[in-house]
Amino acid sequence: MSTDMRLEELVMGGLGDSGLVMGEVDEPTFAGLTERHRRELHVHCYRILGSFEDAEDTVQETFLRAWRRRETFEGRSTFRAWLYRIATNACLDLLAKRRPAPATGGEVPWLQPYPDRLLDELPAGDADEPEAVAVARETIELAYVVAVQHLAPRPRAALILRDVLGWPAKDVAELLGDSVNSVNSALQRARAGMREHLPAERQDWTGGEEDPATRELVRRYLDAGVATDIAGLAAMLRDDVRCSMPPTPGLHIGRDAVVNDWTANGFESLGDLRAVPTHVNRQPAVAFYLWRKQERAYLPLTIDVLRVTGGAITEITTFHDDQFPRLGLPERLPADGTE
Template sequence: MSGSLLQRAQAGDQQAFADLTAPHRRELHRHCYRLLGSITDADDLLQETLVAAWRGLPGFAGRSTLRVWLYRIATNRCLNAIRDGKRRPPTVPVPPFEPPPPSRHDAVTWLQPYPDAWLDDPATAPPARVETRETVGLAFVAALQLLPPRQTAALVLGDVLGFPVADGADMLGVTPTAVKGLRQRARHAIRQRGAVAEGRVAAGVHGAQAELVRRFADAFAADDVDAVVDLLTDDAWLRMPPAPHEYRGRPDIAAFLLASAAGRAGRRLTLRPTRANGQPAFTCFLPTSRGAALEPSGVVVLDVVGDAIAGVTRFLDPRLPELFDCPVGGAAGPLAPLQG
């Protein structure tokens, strides 16, 4: 770290502060996303973190690295937001048809997809990029949301980011022994939910898996329910955040897809390939009621296992496709004016 850059930032130079924190902002955004499960909330908490860092920088004495100091601020801001109920509650959509009874209700309705473009940091070495993809998979991030918040933070700081126990203890304000216990309990819970990110998320799909994804897109867009179901595992699931409905198994998924197709009255989805959370995905568009113009209709993310599709997450928020057209790091864009 340049001493003169730090000194200028501490003296109130906002450009020096922006330059000082720029190498850390995208990883801090991913950190907030893992803890909160929502890009919308991660955007807010990144801004809060940077404002708090700006205000606290004159007192930064360098007893830890700047990166550790920033992560301490971000982690505690996220934990405070969870504790105080500041996360933006999602609006549950009202479907234009009567859906069949769900197999179960999903508790993590605030989950949002994370564009792969924001994971590719040219300044990051390739092994670190692989690690980032594996630890931002949807199943892993969703499972984190079901843990007690301090367990989530301890696990992410240690197992995802590689901070030593002593740093984790300092960030969370607990003893090293307590951090070890938090991590151990979190690892056990994640394993029980089958959400450990080991080989389920890769940089891309190729060959037979790429053909599988293409066949799914064609069948899903054509409302060919039989063809979609043929591509699923027997115990596949369909989730639709922010709706709490979850359908498990081929018969229940087929019943929902048939009802959904009927409810759209002939308006068929257009799918555009992309990637989210290190997984194959599609931005979705529907014809408007007045003509052939398309309007955004959410994002679909696939969980591909071997030669079949084990899960479909159909994010219903129509604002989401726009995120996938943002420049790299779009959600963590220009810093808002700093005060204080």
């Protein structure tokens, strides 16, 4: 049997003389086996870190560590679980180095959007597969990711491993180097923190399953935005709407506060706009383009990611134009509005 086939059997079944196999495998073969898990590991790191770019760096670090430590894989767990362990520790190391303190006050300056087109790369699998369940449970939506960022790193990791990926407490304890009791205690604190920061009506989110009423609301939002119609936009907002624009500081809560911010920043005098509907983090979103005379085209301005509850907009997270390329949006729209 070839080395490739022996390693494939080991990876899929978690069996075999792993020390021998990992010692024999060459780097291209190993890279091929790790690469198939890239997207799900990236989503995992993104949940922990809240930053698409940091997640990319951490996945690269994960693959590097896995290659260097390949002989430590003993086959007691699946190859996939082994990679998750490495990725989680890489995330914790990065948090200790770059962001020693969690987010506060509902703001996450480092928050970045996650393109739906990349989420679609996750393996389809069965409905019971961890990543399929994770996405179905709306643990990729921005409000969830923001709430996670308010937890201390280790409780954050425990929460995602237990509640999103469904790991047993003993496996989480082994990864974190703690007792099962300590993990369960950290998990209780993390769940309490999530309840504090998640919207109360979270179970009513439309998420990726948009009904006709939600699609119509997004269409009206797009039309009112292009018309710079603040009154029209305000009519679609719930009284307690939240609005932020990471990394720009400032969290505006309540319809009046949001409208006042739009007015103060001269939204009505922006100029000629066009817009493209899209989806980000399994949520509806609208990308706005501003007419630039010198370019004779509409160029990226901002993208609004919406949370819709009960027929009203309850949250708007606005990202800058630097996110357009990652989201697969057009670089420009021509004068006639066609792509």
